[in-house]
Amino acid sequence: MPITAPEIAVAAGVIAGPGDQVLLTRRLQSAHQGGKWEFPGGKIEADEAPAAALRRELNEELGINVVTARSLIEVAHDYGDKRVRLYVFVVDAFTGQPGGLEGQAMQWFDAADLTSLEFPDANRPIVAAYLSSLDSAPSI
Ligand SMILES: Nc1nc2c([nH]c(=O)n2[C@H]2C[C@H](O)[C@@H](COP(=O)(O)OP(=O)(O)OP(=O)(O)O)O2)c(=O)[nH]1
Numbered sequence: 001m002p003i004t005a006p007e008i009a010v011a012a013g014v015i016a017g018p019g020d021q022v023l024l025t026r027r028l029q030s031a032h033q034g035g036k037w038e039f040p041g042g043k044i045e046a047d048e049a050p051a052a053a054l055r056r057e058l059n060e061e062l063g064i065n066v067v068t069a070r071s072l073i074e075v076a077h078d079y080g081d082k083r084v085r086l087y088v089f090v091v092d093a094f095t096g097q098p099g100g101l102e103g104q105a106m107q108w109f110d111a112a113d114l115t116s117l118e119f120p121d122a123n124r125p126i127v128a129a130y131l132s133s134l135d136s137a138p139s140i
């Protein structure tokens, strides 16, 4: 019988700034999917709601406090060595000055650049969902 690895639940945020910009961090080289860009976030703890995990992770990794977030998409992906389920939110407002508190690189990108950056494979539907949400609700 094939052995299936347990699914890891993850919360991640598409952090939206002015002018359709998005804040990304680069996964540490030593991490799973190391060296790739990511939407900041991390593993959901036992008995923790996805939105609560998002708030905690963005505070731990970037030092920001989420003010408003909306659910964008839920993505399940099997990397072979790991199975993940990403609960992805758009963070429209936050307080604090973001910084890479865990030594990770951090950069604001134009939303239009998202299609050409190197992300983990699970992120393809996330990028598509975010870009189409911009089309349907243009920022003012
Ligand atoms: N944060 C984040 N994780 C992603 C993305 N895409 C993707 O496949 N993942 C995967 C990579 C990892 O296997 C998992 C997230 O784990 P993580 O390393 O961020 O977890 P964490 O912050 O809690 O870190 P740690 O305590 O394990 O060091 O989800 C993404 O855009 N953002």
Ligand SMILES: [Mg+2]
Pocket (backbone or CB within 6 Å): 040, 041, 042, 043, 061
């Ligand atoms: Mg993380």
